[in-house]
Amino acid sequence: MSHHTSIERMLELLLKMARIRTFEETIERLNREGRIPGFLHTSIGQEASAVGTCEALTEGDYVTSTHRGHGHCLAKGADLRATMCELYGKAGGQNGGRGGSMHVSDFGVNMLGANAIVGAGLGIAVGAALSSKFRESGNIAVAFFGEGASSNGAFHENLNLASSMGVPVLFVCENNGYAHEAPVQKMLNVPNVADFHTGYGIPGEIVDGNDVLAVLDVMTEVTDVVRSTGRPALVEAKTYRHRGHHGGDSGRHYRPAEEIEAWLAKDPILRLSRRLAEAGVDQGTIDGVLADAQAEIDDAVEFAEAAPLPDPESALLEVYAGDSGE
């Protein structure tokens, strides 16, 4: 297990998770204050699966995501200032301010976008994996999705398609127990999303999605298999969102208080901090990492606040190739 992860690596993972946490806590506040438009779905509480998975990837590997995609985007290495600009709807965002929270992306690091249509990312990842196979690039693709998406035809069709074609795609289900207000037990009559792997003839694993070291271990193993066999796999990370479905939802009227409390105690950042302390790292070092994350986010906010809005006329550009306005 994860005893082989070095302290340095653990501190690096802590920074990556804290970066996402701080980013999302900050944009949540800025959204409430009206500085950031639209509606937000935060992944607060789910950072370990994003970070642990992306840690097992190379820069050339592809990632697709969901409406809850800030964490996946940052974990894949998206530029922080540009991502913050995108949230603000500023010109310097990766999408030029056209996408916002539900479409954060960074094609520069092969992060092919958050996606506001449930299930859409799976097919795009299968296609990126097929393309990698064509081009013999050695890259794999990862599709992050929620357990809610597994009740959609897109999940079943893409697992089967990927298996039948034989392409290197890793399906990562972040099972946070709820699809909006609907509890998973009401929507799926199997105990685990990973159980579907048998139906599609691909390997399936379950991992504690709140333990970044466990996620990293499993993902290191599974991505090796996907890369070497050129075939798909399915991993289910059991996790929980601390917040409601989106900014306007407290998440409290349909989830029992004890359940929320129990999961708060399993906070992935808390757990890794505890592991570090057990390994002899002093609190000052841990606090230093958290402060570093805060400083990075403060810088990104300052940058985005000062950044220019897009030219309204740019709304008409880039509908077709050659329309870049240059």
Place this chain on the structure above:
Amino acid sequence: MIPVSRETTFLEATLEAVREEMARDDRVFAIGEDSGVRGGSFPIFKGIAQEFGDHRLIGTPICEGATTNTALGAAMTGMRPIVGLHFADFMLRAMDEIGDQVARARYTFGGQCDVPMVIRAYDGVVNSAATQHSGAYEAIFAHFPGLKVVMPSTPADAKGLLKTAIRDDNPVIFLEHKRLLRTRGPVPDGEHLTPFGQAAVRRSGADVSIVGYGIMMAQALAAAERLATDGIDAEVIDLRTLVPLDEETVLASVARTGRLVVTHESWRRSGFGAEVAAIVAEKGFADLRAPIMRVAGEDVPVPFSPVLEQRVIPNAEGIVAAAHSACAHG
């Protein structure tokens, strides 16, 4: 006798319609995603499970296509489902079911079955919902023979048209603009049904006919007020249902004004405005004194940033400008 009316929101008006029709006919049931525990926060079916029982509001997983065909199967066999698909953009996940199956079932099977079902979704631009949550697709649905398409603009019509939709033996696409859901207006007390295929003249005028529906009605009326101060007397017509379409009211109006501005928030190209323009060009050509103008959404996906979003949606100023341009002729 003046009918007694109350003020209510558009959303509450549609809930009244659903409740009244469910009470009237126990074949009516609602089905859709995200109903959580006892209907959860599904706004368009709020309280339905509590009032009528869980079997009258079926919460589904995230599977718009399966839900739509399930409703079709139920409709073909004696039930009267109301499908809630949330954002109109998710209707595209059920497009095969709506287009290949629901629209054509009666015809394909030689009229052996009725297809009494309503498919509801909220559409249009609001609050930086961005490219995949801002769509309005009425023109696509109007293109499919077999579907009726309803776009209410007031709480009273929302109620009256929804009740008519639920009683219709054909599939009805019922589209509610997100920015209309919380708007308030009078709704008549008692049984209130609004017939399909009857446009409403919201304002009479002699110089130019402004024809639209849904969210653009408020913009059209605001534009008419501004035009009045410029000495232009605009007539404002709310189509209310696109299929069936009240051609008569539109043609009669253009016969008086000689000028037509058509408006909708959705995309201009191949939008429903093109259909209205074509009908008037075919059947009212002799009445026209100016080119027909369209005021509609720019032909781009709706972007996130407020400055970009505002750039691509039509507004009252656009209608005013189009009316001026039409009135500059003859």
